[in-house]
Amino acid sequence: MPGSALIALGILGVALWFNQRLRRWDGALDRAAAEQATFLTEGLSDRWVGVAIVISAALSLFLELAMIRWQAAVFPFFAFYKNLSLLSCFAGLGLGDSLGNRNRSHLFLTLPLLCWQFRFMTWMRYGMSPDQTSSLFVLPFREQLNMGVSSVSHLYYGLQTYYVLAVVFLLTALAFVPVGQLCGYVMKRRSKLTGYGFNLLGSLAGVLLMFVVSAFWTLPAIWFMLAFASLLAFYARRQSTLLVGAGFAVLALVILEWPAAPAFQRIYSPYQRLEVGRDGQGQMEIRAAGHYYQRVHDFSNGADRPALRMIKEYYELPYQLIQHPKDVAVVGAGTGNDVAAALRGNAEHVDAIEIDPAILMLGATGILNIPTAILGCEP
Amino acid sequence: MGRSLRSLVTLAVAESILAPLVTGLASRYVQDRIFP
Numbered sequence: 001m002p003g004s005a006l007i008a009l010g011i012l013g014v015a016l017w018f019n020q021r022l023r024r025w026d027g028a029l030d031r032a033a034a035e036q037a038t039f040l041t042e043g044l045s046d047r048w049v050g051v052a053i054v055i056s057a058a059l060s061l062f063l064e065l066a067m068i069r070w071q072a073a074v075f076p077f078f079a080f081y082k083n084l085s086l087l088s089c090f091a092g093l094g095l096g097d098s099l100g101n102r103n104r105s106h107l108f109l110t111l112p113l114l115c116w117q118f119r120f121m122t123w124m125r126y127g128m129s130p131d132q133t134s135s136l137f138v139l140p141f142r143e144q145l146n147m148g149v150s151s152v153s154h155l156y157y158g159l160q161t162y163y164v165l166a167v168v169f170l171l172t173a174l175a176f177v178p179v180g181q182l183c184g185y186v187m188k189r190r191s192k193l194t195g196y197g198f199n200l201l202g203s204l205a206g207v208l209l210m211f212v213v214s215a216f217w218t219l220p221a222i223w224f225m226l227a228f229a230s231l232l233a234f235y236a237r238r239q240s241t242l243l244v245g246a247g248f249a250v251l252a253l254v255i256l257e258w259p260a261a262p263a264f265q266r267i268y269s270p271y272q273r274l275e276v277g278r279d280g281q282g283q284m285e286i287r288a289a290g291h292y293y294q295r296v297h298d299f300s301n302g303a304d305r306p307a308l309r310m311i312k313e314y315y316e317l318p319y320q321l322i323q324h325p326k327d328v329a330v331v332g333a334g335t336g337n338d339v340a341a342a343l344r345g346n347a348e349h350v351d352a353i354e355i356d357p358a359i360l361m362l363g364a365t366g367i368l369n370i371p372t373a374i375l376g377c378e379p
Numbered sequence: 380m381g382r383s384l385r386s387l388v389t390l391a392v393a394e395s396i397l398a399p400l401v402t403g404l405a406s407r408y409v410q411d412r413i414f415p
Contacts, residue, residue, distance in 0.1 A: 007400055015393035022385045106384065113388075120395045128399060135405035160405035167394045174391055 032241055033104040039236040040105060040185040050198050052186045052234070057202025058209065059230040060179050064089040065210040066223040067172060070256075073220075073273035074121045075136055076291035077161055088169040092176025099177070100184015107182055108241055110231060111248035113175035114224075117168065118255040124164070125290070126260035135160050137291075182234055214270040217358065221257045228252070269358030276362060286335065286362060296335045296363070299344075312341075319345025329353065335363035 022029075044052055068085040072078040078085065124133065139151045140158020152158045187195035213223055228249040235242050264277035264287070275287040284296040299312050315337055319325065326349065328342040333352035342350045354360050 004400060004404060008397065011393060011396045011400070014396060015389055018392055019385065019389040022389065026385075104381075109388070113391075116392065116395070120398070124399060124402065128403070131410065132399070132403045132406050135409040136402055138409060157409065160402050163394075163401050164398055167391065167398050170387070170391045171395065174387060 032108060033106050036105040036107050036236045037103050049186060049189045053195060053198035054202035055230055056183045056186050057199040058206035059227060060093055060183055061203045061206030062209050063227045066227060070220050072289055074125050076289055079289040084165055088172035089176050092173040093180035096177040096180020097184040099181045100188055105181055107178040108245055110175045110178045111245050113171060115248045115252040117171040118252050122255055217268055219268055221253050225253060267358050269356050271356040274358055294334050297337050315341035334359055
């Protein structure tokens with residue numbers, strides 16, 4: 001405990017030093033903010049304002065969706081708090097939009113703040129030992145459908161989760177304020193109806209773009225690279241500002257793709273992030289959004305072991321009650337453990353329904369006791 | 380940079396440095412008291 005108090009005091013000292021440093025840079029930052037605002041209100045050619053409104057709106061929606069997807073993929077509890085990611089982005093965008101008439105724009109703060117958040121969350125998730133972060137793998141509320149994540153018995157046992165949520169909320173909202181302000185600046189250069197029309201068009205384009213990049217199973221580095229390139233296009237045309245912005249963009253992309261957990265392969269399906277690896281027994285283990293999802297059971301070897309026999313009997317229970325069923329539908333088939341059980345139960349026809357094509361693929365390539373023809377059905 | 384923006388950025392950075400410590404302490408507490 002005394003050690004922790006010393007560390008807390010040290011952090012307070014770092015915060016005061018950082019604040020002092022920001023104050024020292026005040027003049028330079030203020031000049032850059034004024035220059036950025038001038039560029040957006042006067043420097044940007046009038047001919048391109050319509051395009052700028054569309055791109056800025058697309059950027060804000062695309063970046064927001066990218067943040068929601070990414071945050072939910074790092075810690076399991078974010079998958080239960082997706083609205084929080086949405087609200088933090090909205091808070092920043094809304095606040096920024098209302099500041100669209102100011103003569104200062106801190107657009108250059110978005111990239112460092114996002115970079116800092118990526119570092120913070122990646123380090124918390126992969127840099128700390130499982131023992132040190134175990135409290136974040138407990139839900140701070142009671143939930144009926146919690147997918148196997150334990151819930152705390154008292155509210156105060158979950159305070160650390162609310163603390164981390166508050167930190168991420170603040171970091172996200174602050175990063176989105178300049179993006180909202182950017183939309184406000186360019187929209188004010190057109191009449192309200194025309195500006196709103198372009199904005200709506202851009203918003204739809206942003207959502208559509210996220211749909212397309214997700215459909216191709218792309219990594220977060222691709223999403224954020226597109227967003228950062230759009231953001232840099234709105235930077236004031238000063239070499240130093242552009243270089244610092246590009247530097248933070250590259251650093252953020254490196255952090256995102258850092259091989260933090262090399263034992264597990266990361267797959268970003270259109271639906272979620274999957275981590276695929278092997279457990280202690282060599283079986284394929286799948287995690288979804290950082291949380292245990294499923295093991296691919298191969299009962300062809302060692303099914304007489306007590307632990308494996310119990311699992312096998314669990315999957316085969318329906319076929320103990322109804323023997324030789326004619327038609328079986330498995331809703332949420334996963335990697336096919338239930339399908340395999342149905343086939344062992346001599347079902348005549350099995351329909352496997354699975355929303356995630358990546359899980360379907362893992363089942364087809366990873367399960368040896370299921371004919372792949374079964375899993376080669378329509379996705 | 381305005382005073383309020385500077386304070387908010389400082390707060391966000393300081394809180395995020397403190398978060399691993401809070402999480403580590405809470406995890407030790409959770410392991411000792413909830414899942415001993």
